[in-house]
Amino acid sequence: MAHRQRRSLFRPCIDLHNGEVKQIVGGTLHEDDASRLQTNFVARRHLQIGGGITVDNAQEWLDAGASKV
Incomplete structure (x- = not known):
């Protein structure tokens, strides 16, 4: 039987927190201790998105106003 290598999946997550777009480190957001x-x-400026943008x-x-892609 061949040995199967496990692979990690990267799942980026962008959050809205206190009016800012952030990538929060998993497990560090606690209601009782924001520090x-x-x-x-x-x-710091404008909305940024990732993924799903193609040459097509x-x-x-x-055209919708992005400064760069």
Whole structure:
């Protein structure tokens, strides 16, 4: 029987928290202690999205006002 290698799945998660778009480190958001919150990324300006943008639909995003894709 061949040995099967386990692979991790990366599931990015962008959250809205206190009016900001953030990538929060899993398990660090606690209602009773906000000082424990850790982030990998906080958007300081505008909305940022990731995924689903392709060469076929990039122009639509630019036409809609995106500064870059």
